[in-house]
Amino acid sequence: MLVQFPPSNSEVDLTTMYDAVVVGSGAAGGMAAYALCTHGLKVLLLEAGKYEDTSKTLHSMEWPYDHPRRGRMPPDYKALSAAEYSFRSLPYAQNSPYKKVTSYVQGWGGTDYSKDIVVDEKQNPYTGTKYAWVRARVVGGKTNIWGRLALRLSDYDFKARDRDGFGENWPISYSDVESYYDRVDELLGVSGFPENLPWLPDGKFQRPVKLSYAELHLRNTLKQMNRTLTPYRAGVTTDGLKHNRYRSRCYGRGACHRHVGGCDIHAAFDSPTGLIRPAWDTGNLTMRTNATVHEVTVDKNTGKATGVAFIDSQTHVSYNVKAKVVLLAASTLESARLILLSKSGIYPNGIGNSSGHAGHNFCEHVMGPSVAGFMPALVGKSRTLDDGRPGGFYVARYQNLDKNSKSDFLRGYGFEGGSGCGMIPGSAYDTPGFGEEYKKNVRRMAGATIDMGGFGEVLARYENEVSLDPNIKDAWGIPVLRFNYKFGENERKMCEDMARTGREMFEAAKFEILSSASNMLTEGWSIHEMGTARMGNDPKTSVVNQYQQFHDVKNLFVVDGSTHVNASCQNPTWTIMALCWRSCDYLADQMKKGEV
Numbered sequence: 001m002l003v004q005f006p007p008s009n010s011e012v013d014l015t016t017m018y019d020a021v022v023v024g025s026g027a028a029g030g031m032a033a034y035a036l037c038t039h040g041l042k043v044l045l046l047e048a049g050k051y052e053d054t055s056k057t058l059h060s061m062e063w064p065y066d067h068p069r070r071g072r073m074p075p076d077y078k079a080l081s082a083a084e085y086s087f088r089s090l091p092y093a094q095n096s097p098y099k100k101v102t103s104y105v106q107g108w109g110g111t112d113y114s115k116d117i118v119v120d121e122k123q124n125p126y127t128g129t130k131y132a133w134v135r136a137r138v139v140g141g142k143t144n145i146w147g148r149l150a151l152r153l154s155d156y157d158f159k160a161r162d163r164d165g166f167g168e169n170w171p172i173s174y175s176d177v178e179s180y181y182d183r184v185d186e187l188l189g190v191s192g193f194p195e196n197l198p199w200l201p202d203g204k205f206q207r208p209v210k211l212s213y214a215e216l217h218l219r220n221t222l223k224q225m226n227r228t229l230t231p232y233r234a235g236v237t238t239d240g241l242k243h244n245r246y247r248s249r250c251y252g253r254g255a256c257h258r259h260v261g262g263c264d265i266h267a268a269f270d271s272p273t274g275l276i277r278p279a280w281d282t283g284n285l286t287m288r289t290n291a292t293v294h295e296v297t298v299d300k301n302t303g304k305a306t307g308v309a310f311i312d313s314q315t316h317v318s319y320n321v322k323a324k325v326v327l328l329a330a331s332t333l334e335s336a337r338l339i340l341l342s343k344s345g346i347y348p349n350g351i352g353n354s355s356g357h358a359g360h361n362f363c364e365h366v367m368g369p370s371v372a373g374f375m376p377a378l379v380g381k382s383r384t385l386d387d388g389r390p391g392g393f394y395v396a397r398y399q400n401l402d403k404n405s406k407s408d409f410l411r412g413y414g415f416e417g418g419s420g421c422g423m424i425p426g427s428a429y430d431t432p433g434f435g436e437e438y439k440k441n442v443r444r445m446a447g448a449t450i451d452m453g454g455f456g457e458v459l460a461r462y463e464n465e466v467s468l469d470p471n472i473k474d475a476w477g478i479p480v481l482r483f484n485y486k487f488g489e490n491e492r493k494m495c496e497d498m499a500r501t502g503r504e505m506f507e508a509a510k511f512e513i514l515s516s517a518s519n520m521l522t523e524g525w526s527i528h529e530m531g532t533a534r535m536g537n538d539p540k541t542s543v544v545n546q547y548q549q550f551h552d553v554k555n556l557f558v559v560d561g562s563t564h565v566n567a568s569c570q571n572p573t574w575t576i577m578a579l580c581w582r583s584c585d586y587l588a589d590q591m592k593k594g595e596v
């Protein structure tokens with residue numbers, strides 16, 4: 001029998017005892033559902049948002065002038081600006097006259113297409129220290145609009161403490177997770193070029209994106225400086241995936257840059273087509289949307305999880321569901337919130353939080369330093385087709401790789417960048433002038449400009465944490481998160497270095513520098529949250545073990561970025577999925593043996 005996707009919520013059986021309930025359907029939840037369903041387990045996937053068919057709503061190829069507002073949101077919608085994160089007090093959307101207030105990502109182009117993917121800050125407030133928190137409440141979560149940079153971590157990250165003495169090592173090494181990275185690459189597709197760098201391991205790459213002329217020139221310059229510029233390692237299938245009928249290969253339309261993100265033919269990975277549909281096809285998946293989970297329920301006698309309680313996001317009716325195992329995958333900060341919300345006589349500080357580390361060791365990437373310039377030899381040259389690709393370039397980490405390095409900060413950073421002719425020449429926004437002369441200048445410079453911005457590791461410090469705010473609740477009456485999170489001296493020094501070496505590389509390539517920035521952007525800007533329920537061998541200083549299983553509650557797992565011990569400077573999503581798959585294989589095996 002053909003079962004319709006998406007299912008109707010009224011058809012979901014909430015009385016069944018499921019093998020596993022997964023909370024959240026983004027990169028982590030989608031992978032958990034896929035991995036467990038392919039093991040033959042009956043899985044209930046609960047997602048707070050609705051299902052949105054992005055094949056129909058993203059309109060990747062629509063030209064700005066085909067849209068009544070050139071792609072902009074309706075006038076009663078408002079995206080927070082960079083400055084508002086600093087001068088407004090939290091919750092940011094309080095007293096706003098706008099109908100819907102969103103995070104800053106909706107301040108980019110073509111935001112009308114993603115306006116229903118990101119959360120309404122009015123319904124989802126948070127408090128405490130300033131933080132640009134970007135959330136997506138919809139099936140697939142943030143993978144519907146992510147930036148596609150798919151990188152691996154290495155033992156420079158997993159064993160970072162051994163190198164510089166700071167923080168904790170992960171309880172795993174690269175060799176433990178390598179085969180899972182390979183499996184993620186093969187299942188979902190990643191484009192890239194092998195560089196053989198021990199600190200940025202290569203993957204099972206599909207066809208790489210082509211570097212533009214200025215990028216290739218920079219690559220050659222950096223080689224002489226012992227630094228590596230590699231084509232953007234995009235979580236995009238450039239060769240196609242024979243095993244997935246929901247995704248097309250990349251047609252090189254370059255359209256993933258035009259809106260906030262996303263690809264309406266799903267060449268770029270997103271959880272709904274990459275993981276949830278394939279999980280659905282096993283016949284083992286049940287999905288319930290509009291299910292805002294607010295508690296993991298517990299058996300008072302055994303201390304084991306019995307399932308979860310949720311509120312229907314639209315009707316506000318409460319439900320309970322039962323499962324043999326619970327997997328939290330609501331994203332780093334929302335999973336921390338769920339752990340802290342699940343208080344009981346046995347778990348007074350939140351479920352599985354006897355260590356007191358839940359919510360702590362919160363880390364991410366610091367952004368801000370950037371450099372923009374142009375390659376004089378390309379000014380005035382005829383246009384070339386450069387933007388038909390899902391990304392530009394990545395400069396791999398080069399600082400503090402040597403244990404004896406003498407820099408005044410710990411860890412490292414990488415740069416993301418791009419150059420060349422695009423459908424919409426981004427440099428037009430910064431080109432001075434007016435009228436005819438201005439237009440000429442934009443055309444002359446169109447293919448010559450190049451820019452890049454840094455992403456640096458924020459150290460995982462215990463004092464950087466989130467907790468529950470006792471006074472403020474969200475639209476569903478659930479206590480919200482309160483941030484106590486700040487960049488420190490290491491991030492400040494790292495950013496100074498980032499700004500300096502960014503310019504240094506452009507100068508070495510003989511690019512004319514148009515502008516450069518050295519300030520740190522608001523905490524949260526990178527949208528790469530990690531920590532808050534870190535893994536470790538010691539139950540006194542960690543929340544979960546290497547399989548993301550709670551030390552205190554054997555049938556409870558958290559499979560998103562919250563278990564990461566440090567942030568590395570590489571983007572997290574590929575690691576989230578590799579670790580989640582590994583944990584689900586372990587879980588399935590333990591269930592077979594009757595150990596969970």
Ligand SMILES: Cc1cc2nc3c(=O)[nH]c(=O)nc-3n(C[C@H](O)[C@H](O)[C@H](O)COP(=O)(O)OP(=O)(O)OC[C@H]3O[C@@H](n4cnc5c(N)ncnc54)[C@H](O)[C@@H]3O)c2cc1C
Nearest residue numbers: 024026027028048137141142147148149293331571572573
């Ligand atoms: C614009 C943008 C660019 C990015 N670029 C990159 C990049 O280039 N490379 C990279 O590696 N990463 C990037 N990221 C980050 C990447 O999207 C995340 O790392 C990834 O999506 C995390 O997966 P997740 O499953 O933990 O969280 P999410 O994808 O956010 O999914 C969490 C899901 O849980 C649901 N949920 C939350 N709370 C509840 C609840 N109480 N009950 C039920 N469901 C709940 C949410 O609705 C959501 O669907 C980017 C993100 C954005 C927004």
Ligand code: SF4
Nearest residue numbers: 250251253254256263
């Ligand atoms: S360039 Fe590729 S990934 Fe990007 S929108 Fe086009 S087809 Fe999709």
